[in-house]
Amino acid sequence: AVAAAALAVVAQERSFDQLYAPIQPPKSVDLGKVELGKKLFFDPRLSQSGFISCNSCHNLSMGGSDNLSTSIGHKWQKGPINAPTVLNSALNLAQFWDGRAADLKEQAGGPIANPGEMAFQHTLAVDVLQSIPAYAREFKLIYGKDKIDIDMVTDAIAEFEKTLVTPNSRFDQYLLGKKDALTKDELAGYKLFNESGCVACHNGPNLGGNSFQKMGIVEPYKGAGDGRAAVTGKDADRFSYKVPTLRNVELTYPYFHDGAAWTLAEAVDIMGRLQLGRKFTEQENAQIVAFLKTLTGEQPVFRLPILPPSNEKTLRPRPFD
Amino acid sequence: AVAAAALAVVAQERSFDQLYAPIQPPKSVDLGKVELGKKLFFDPRLSQSGFISCNSCHNLSMGGSDNLSTSIGHKWQKGPINAPTVLNSALNLAQFWDGRAADLKEQAGGPIANPGEMAFQHTLAVDVLQSIPAYAREFKLIYGKDKIDIDMVTDAIAEFEKTLVTPNSRFDQYLLGKKDALTKDELAGYKLFNESGCVACHNGPNLGGNSFQKMGIVEPYKGAGDGRAAVTGKDADRFSYKVPTLRNVELTYPYFHDGAAWTLAEAVDIMGRLQLGRKFTEQENAQIVAFLKTLTGEQPVFRLPILPPSNEKTLRPRPFD
Ligand code: HEC
Ligand code: HEC
Ligand code: HEC
Ligand code: HEC
Numbered sequence: 001a002v003a004a005a006a007l008a009v010v011a012q013e014r015s016f017d018q019l020y021a022p023i024q025p026p027k028s029v030d031l032g033k034v035e036l037g038k039k040l041f042f043d044p045r046l047s048q049s050g051f052i053s054c055n056s057c058h059n060l061s062m063g064g065s066d067n068l069s070t071s072i073g074h075k076w077q078k079g080p081i082n083a084p085t086v087l088n089s090a091l092n093l094a095q096f097w098d099g100r101a102a103d104l105k106e107q108a109g110g111p112i113a114n115p116g117e118m119a120f121q122h123t124l125a126v127d128v129l130q131s132i133p134a135y136a137r138e139f140k141l142i143y144g145k146d147k148i149d150i151d152m153v154t155d156a157i158a159e160f161e162k163t164l165v166t167p168n169s170r171f172d173q174y175l176l177g178k179k180d181a182l183t184k185d186e187l188a189g190y191k192l193f194n195e196s197g198c199v200a201c202h203n204g205p206n207l208g209g210n211s212f213q214k215m216g217i218v219e220p221y222k223g224a225g226d227g228r229a230a231v232t233g234k235d236a237d238r239f240s241y242k243v244p245t246l247r248n249v250e251l252t253y254p255y256f257h258d259g260a261a262w263t264l265a266e267a268v269d270i271m272g273r274l275q276l277g278r279k280f281t282e283q284e285n286a287q288i289v290a291f292l293k294t295l296t297g298e299q300p301v302f303r304l305p306i307l308p309p310s311n312e313k314t315l316r317p318r319p320f321d
Numbered sequence: 322a323v324a325a326a327a328l329a330v331v332a333q334e335r336s337f338d339q340l341y342a343p344i345q346p347p348k349s350v351d352l353g354k355v356e357l358g359k360k361l362f363f364d365p366r367l368s369q370s371g372f373i374s375c376n377s378c379h380n381l382s383m384g385g386s387d388n389l390s391t392s393i394g395h396k397w398q399k400g401p402i403n404a405p406t407v408l409n410s411a412l413n414l415a416q417f418w419d420g421r422a423a424d425l426k427e428q429a430g431g432p433i434a435n436p437g438e439m440a441f442q443h444t445l446a447v448d449v450l451q452s453i454p455a456y457a458r459e460f461k462l463i464y465g466k467d468k469i470d471i472d473m474v475t476d477a478i479a480e481f482e483k484t485l486v487t488p489n490s491r492f493d494q495y496l497l498g499k500k501d502a503l504t505k506d507e508l509a510g511y512k513l514f515n516e517s518g519c520v521a522c523h524n525g526p527n528l529g530g531n532s533f534q535k536m537g538i539v540e541p542y543k544g545a546g547d548g549r550a551a552v553t554g555k556d557a558d559r560f561s562y563k564v565p566t567l568r569n570v571e572l573t574y575p576y577f578h579d580g581a582a583w584t585l586a587e588a589v590d591i592m593g594r595l596q597l598g599r600k601f602t603e604q605e606n607a608q609i610v611a612f613l614k615t616l617t618g619e620q621p622v623f624r625l626p627i628l629p630p631s632n633e634k635t636l637r638p639r640p641f642d
């Protein structure tokens with residue numbers, strides 16, 4: 001709340017707009033890695049069952065999320081936490097709700113080996129890819145080595161994920177000078193978002209993703225767990241989470257790390273009360289929600305990748321062991 | 322075997338090539354329905370869990386199949402039978418292994434309501450779609466009615482499926498006059514395929530899909546179930562299945578209705594022994610397999626559809642009830 005007040009003062013002088021930035025189209029990606037990483041992102045053979053791919057839980061038809069409170073993993077296990085979107089996640093200061101992975105490359109190794117997600121071993125995943133000649137050739141072409149390793153796999157996936165940005169939302173058009181890109185209600189919502197203090201935590205190009213903050217500052221949050229403390233070991237970091245991006249938030253329901261809030265109206269109401277001690281009127285709430293919907297950008301559009309087939313040497317999926 | 326011999330005689334006169342036909346690109350589809358049907362095919366909200374779409378089991382990145390022996394359905398239930406490809410399935414005389422659905426439209430209602438697959442009710446699936454304004458508008462535009470019904474849903478999916486054809490395989494290039502489209506070994510395999518009698522059952526544009534035949538003519542098949550008898554009630558139809566298409570068979574492993582054979586070599590060996598009483602040499606087997614791989618056509622290529630988001634009126638997924 002103190003940070004919010006301080007920021008608000010600065011911002012009113014320099015105009016709140018300066019606290020945000022438009023999403024940039026991806027710059028200087030390695031297109032070979034991107035195409036390979038896209039295949040891997042869609043390939044369920046990175047899971048023990050042969051049924052679950054990155055796209056199962058970060059569905060790029062649905063805002064890079066699964067729209068479930070907590071994910072469904074190997075053998076229909078109920079996951080512990082809500083799956084954040086992969087859209088614009090390259091812009092986040094760290095990956096996962098508690099920031100335990102420094103970047104996308106480090107992150108991507110996690111789910112493959114997580115027993116509750118893809119439940120596979122890195123060595124086995126690599127063996128599967130190595131057995132498929134079209135993959136073996138593509139890795140060799142890009143990484144110049146005969147043997148695939150897990151580092152190449154996560155590197156290619158991370159490079160693909162860098163392309164998953166969503167420029168040209170109406171809010172970005174507004175920031176870039178198209179002052180009539182937002183309606184009156186959306187502008188009123190933007191003003192409330194700034195002046196009530198949401199911007200203190202949800203700022204920068206991702207409107208979030210650049211700090212860890214306590215969930216439940218003014219009032220405690222029922223579902224709050226260890227959060228960031230699991231990484232730092234500090235008691236002060238209990239109940240703290242990476243502030244989620246609000247980019248495409250219209251698409252990434254349900255909300256919060258436990259996926260407990262199904263509507264933006266509910267999420268905004270909770271944020272107002274728990275983080276700022278402010279109860280918004282119905283109209284104010286609707287205006288903020290209207291503003292948040294202007295953050296939906298252009299979704300990454302690409303052709304569904306065609307995957308090279310397995311063969312007699314390929315380890316078979318084991319969905320039911 | 323009798324049919325095989327008869328056909329073989331006819332064929333030798335008119336040339337075996339006449340018993341097949343190239344896959345035609347789709348003709349006169351309704352493009353509005355195709356785009357809508359594509360979204361529905363990829364939309365997991367047609368399932369109770371919100372996690373399983375048609376594409377989960379008929380993955381268009383993987384030959385329109387799931388490459389599992391039997392499918393994984395709602396709550397990770399093990400399905401009773403191998404998922405056939407949706408590629409070129411419009412060309413089949415009927416749908417399902419036992420032909421219990423007359424066409425794609427009739428078929429598409431099945432999995433949505435099947436408790437072991439998507440486990441949803443048609444009325445609830447329709448309610449979900451109706452609650453989403455972008456869907457409601459798209460249905461209204463195409464079908465001219467204010468209320469969506471399940472018939473429209475299956476009609477649009479079926480129209481999309483009609484586009485899932487795979488023209489221009491090397492075999493089709495050969496049929497269309499490019500006589501050097503096949504290598505010497507592939508041609509030898511084609512000759513064996515014709516002369517040993519595979520063509521008796523695997524003929525027409527789909528190299529199958531146009532008759533029901535007993536599995537285990539010369540020797541019984543261990544995994545054979547009721548098959549077609551479940552539909553006709555006739556004892557003579559026990560162990561009979563729709564002859565699967567061999568189009569893209571390189572991509573649709575594992576093989577047979579129980580998904581028990583993982584390699585083409587194994588499937589060809591079993592077919593030779595059980596259907597024709599013939600044990601192929603290793604070289605013959607390899608040549609037939611080489612021929613079968615020339616049946617891989619151009620995979621349908623399209624942009625991953627972006628799905629319109631749910632809202633506060635949309636029934637929520639129930640993955641764990
Ligand atoms: C079974 C569901 C599931 C699968 C499969 C899955 N994820 Fe995730 N993903 C999650 C969940 C849940 C989280 C949040 C975990 C946490 O924060 O502790 C997450 C977090 C992430 C994040 C961090 C985003 C952020 O802003 O913090 C990225 C990036 C990501 N996943 C990418 C991937 C990639 C790449 C794959 C495949 C290699 C993958 N995921 C597979 C469920 C899944
Ligand atoms: C002091 C920091 C802070 C302030 C101020 C703040 N937020 Fe948040 N916001 C967070 C954190 C942390 C989370 C994640 C909490 C969790 O998941 O448990 C979050 C989550 C959200 C979410 C859910 C996003 C998702 O994808 O799950 C929305 C929407 C949101 N905030 C909007 C707002 C609005 C609107 C305001 C102002 C009324 C606001 N926030 C004020 C820190 C803050
Ligand atoms: C949980 C897995 C699963 C899901 C989800 C699923 N299918 Fe299937 N599909 C199968 C299986 C298994 C069969 C074979 C069933 C049989 O023959 O008895 C099949 C058969 C078919 C066939 C018949 C093909 C042929 O040649 O006989 C078509 C077409 C089809 N499905 C389309 C769809 C559509 C459209 C959807 C979504 C509305 C869908 N499927 C959802 C597993 C699934
Ligand atoms: C008398 C009919 C008949 C003859 C002759 C026949 N098949 Fe089949 N074929 C079938 C039937 C029926 C099936 C499905 C059996 C099942 O799934 O239980 C099948 C399945 C297959 C499959 C597996 C396809 C899949 O997707 O599961 C292959 C491959 C195949 N046949 C190749 C051949 C070859 C090669 C020959 C000749 C050596 C041959 N068939 C001869 C009727 C026949």
Ligand SMILES: [Ca+2]
Nearest residue numbers: 093094102103
């Ligand atoms: Ca970093």
Ligand SMILES: [Ca+2]
Nearest residue numbers: 252253254255
């Ligand atoms: Ca979410």
Ligand SMILES: [Ca+2]
Nearest residue numbers: 573574575576
């Ligand atoms: Ca199969």
Ligand SMILES: [Mg+2]
Nearest residue numbers: 055056376377
């Ligand atoms: Mg999927």
